[in-house]
Amino acid sequence: MIKRLTLILLLLGIGTLFAGLVMTYVPDEALNLTASYYAERTAEDLGAANIVTAIIVTYRGLDTLGEVTVLFLTAAIVGLVLSQTRGQTRGRSQTAEQDQTSLSNEDGSTPTPFNQDQASPTPATASRQLPPTGELLTTGTRLLLPLILLFGAYVFIHGHLTPGGGFQGGAILASAMLLLLLSDPARRFGHRMIAIIESIAGLAFVGIGIVGILLAGGFLDNRILPIGNFGELFSAGAIPIIYTFVGLKVGAEFSSMLVSLSETEEL
């Protein structure tokens, strides 16, 4: 009863809160100071047609570096946790036997050695027969994979011209990996390759930022390269290059998470 009452009170409180927000909402007639600065000066200063990208990569470039770092930490932690469980399951038969040994020896007698003879690792259950993936999925993957990869690359290279950018393009690249994993769950990818792509992309991102301090106005300034003609692919200074590296990095991070997850199959 009290539980239900608190629930109703909580709902009422949240309701009044949101009602107050909605009632006092007045749409802005004009852009505020910061927004109007960005809207007016982006094309002139940075040469990027997509103002959102200009803000993300250049004006607030340090925040983007932070976001990429958070994503990297997430991928690293997922890899760490999953690799630990992988190691545990690999030695599971052994540890289970040892647990039994220690349980049976709680009365203080010395561990009997014959249990360890039985604890030889059983043949891996990894060779469990998975049901075959359908013809439709296999053929569709073959057809769609290059197109999806191309679209991902398009999205992050054209980040300064059209909506989208490194994060979106990276997620699209990772979805191509996902399709590959779906069509063939037993496929293994080289962690080394993914790690190399990720590290190079991250280093290049920070490197371009530092070059910005030396050659242009500050960290991650995009004007280390000529601004070029407004609206062309090779314009807006370093923004396409930075976003390409961000896209590769994000794609590699998501892919590494997916690959680590799919490798927990050996349960």
Added chain:
Amino acid sequence: MTLTIVLGLLLSLAMVILAVMATRGRRSLGISILSAGLVSLLASVMFLLLAAPDVAMTEAAIGSGLTTFLFFFVLGRVRRGEHD
């Protein structure tokens, strides 16, 4: 303008219904996961209506694509673990 508002209201109604289905659905976990993914998909349409295509792309790719897959993946793992 009115069309956008009506569409937005319909979308939010559908999102609320799907969210309730996702959280209170008793039938199966699969349906709950699918409705959660649909909430994300409709949210990305909503972002598009609100003139935020960048956010819409992220939401569609990560929110409704990768997350839904991840949930199904883990669900499959848990189920397989149950039968072992």
